[in-house]
Amino acid sequence: QVQLVESGGGSVQSGGSLTLSCTASGSSSTIDNMGWYRQAPGQERVLVATVDDGGTARYRDVVFRRFTAQRQRAQRGGPRNTVYLIMKNLKPEDTAVYYCFGRSLNSAAPEYWGQGTQVTVSS
Secondary structure, eight states, X not given: OEEEEEEEOEEEETTOOEEEEEEEEESGGGEEEXXXXXXXXXXXXXXXXXXXXXXXXXXXXXXXXXXXXXXXXXXXXXXXXXXXXXXXXXXXXXXXXXXXEEEETTOSSOOEEOOXXXXXXXX
């Protein structure tokens, strides 16, 4: 089993920055892809960014060039089990609950979820 624990988030003004982090524990070596979804009030949960095990990141168009997703190893030689979402030039429309996820190579959908963290951007 895999557990994902998020940290970060909070409230900032438009144009500000925040960094989210998410660390996987348990059988985290099975995870190939990690990343972030977000869910705004009254809206569906949508994919924001993904990072594969090689470190290649992909982004939702509306966050491209403002957000950076990175994966790091907690220990030398260990799995890249921590994913970060570095958010810059935040806009009010970025306000949402952000969820990290993990999925194995053979899964088409997220298998594991973090607890969610609130990001609020005021104008």
